[in-house]
Amino acid sequence: MQNTVSNTTEDPRKPPQKKTIPSAEADTAADKTTVAQEKPLTIAEQIDLLTDPSFMTSLARGLAVIKAFSDHRRAMTIAQLSQKTGIPRAAVRRCLYTLKQLGYADSEANNFFLKSGILALGYAFLSSTPLTVAAQPYLNELGHRLKESCVLAVLEQNEVMYVARSHSSRVLSLSLHTGSRLPAYCTSLGRVLLAGLSATQLDRYFSSVVLAPHTERTIVSEQKLRDILFEVRQRGFAVVEEEMEIGLRSIAVPVRGASGATVAALSIGAQVGRISRDEIEDLFLPSLLNASNEICLLLP
Numbered sequence: 001m002q003n004t005v006s007n008t009t010e011d012p013r014k015p016p017q018k019k020t021i022p023s024a025e026a027d028t029a030a031d032k033t034t035v036a037q038e039k040p041l042t043i044a045e046q047i048d049l050l051t052d053p054s055f056m057t058s059l060a061r062g063l064a065v066i067k068a069f070s071d072h073r074r075a076m077t078i079a080q081l082s083q084k085t086g087i088p089r090a091a092v093r094r095c096l097y098t099l100k101q102l103g104y105a106d107s108e109a110n111n112f113f114l115k116s117g118i119l120a121l122g123y124a125f126l127s128s129t130p131l132t133v134a135a136q137p138y139l140n141e142l143g144h145r146l147k148e149s150c151v152l153a154v155l156e157q158n159e160v161m162y163v164a165r166s167h168s169s170r171v172l173s174l175s176l177h178t179g180s181r182l183p184a185y186c187t188s189l190g191r192v193l194l195a196g197l198s199a200t201q202l203d204r205y206f207s208s209v210v211l212a213p214h215t216e217r218t219i220v221s222e223q224k225l226r227d228i229l230f231e232v233r234q235r236g237f238a239v240v241e242e243e244m245e246i247g248l249r250s251i252a253v254p255v256r257g258a259s260g261a262t263v264a265a266l267s268i269g270a271q272v273g274r275i276s277r278d279e280i281e282d283l284f285l286p287s288l289l290n291a292s293n294e295i296c297l298l299l300p
Helices: 023-038 043-048 057-068 078-085 089-101 116-126 130-146 188-195 199-208 222-235 277-298
Strands: 105-108 111-114 150-156 159-166 181-183 238-241 248-256 262-271
Touching: 043 057, 043 078, 057 078, 057 089, 078 089, 089 105, 130 150, 130 159, 130 262, 130 277, 150 188, 159 188, 181 188, 188 222, 188 238, 188 248, 188 262, 199 222, 222 238, 238 277, 248 277, 262 277
Parallel strands: none
Antiparallel strands: 105 111, 150 159, 150 262, 159 181, 238 248, 248 262
16 A cells, blocks of 8 residues: 655646746846856855854854765865865864864864764764654664665755664665765655655755756756656655666655654665566565554654
């Protein structure tokens, strides 16, 4: 039995209508749009735009520096962090000094890196959130029974963020873990989460995201993605094949709160050589739907 997702009053497949403007103004607007697309705002510029008197710019910069560290580079210099975030070197230096004093970071020569103590910040969320607490046993059971990795994710700033997962003995080339982020438009998790948005929220998403290909199979057409999301709403699940990674096929279903709104997505991924499109629906979908329903019953 498949879940269905309720439609919004507006058709999410149709991009919002755009206002017609005179040709001279259109040229100017087009030039500005092109510049904006070519040069997106840096993290520092995004922070500077927040002028609320209660907003702590120094805290925002510190968090930006923490997020700038990635899986691909364990240690980074002040210059590299400044270039990545757009935050001035002097401010980056103060952030790193504070993190070192608190035991969250350390350095060797001019290279800075995060220490294991930083995990306490994420653990505070994971250990106190009903969603992750409720889901973990079901993820573990699914992973053990189906022999594939299972993931629970939420939509965070236009990206999919892993909040819980179970590990499989089978290794995928993508090295992902709790806290990892992936694009929403080309993942089964993301498409389920995007399908749960209202028409207005979906318009806002497409106006702010850059649709870039990750493989030759990645769909980057907004209209085609809107059509796919409409279908996901109707069917209650999403399947994505080799759009994020060649050789990977995944399937995802929504996890809904008491109000019926989609609060997360549950997914299983497998190598295409091990399972066909039909098999991933026949073998994995019933288990995912059952786990999703069980998790929903435990949410407030």
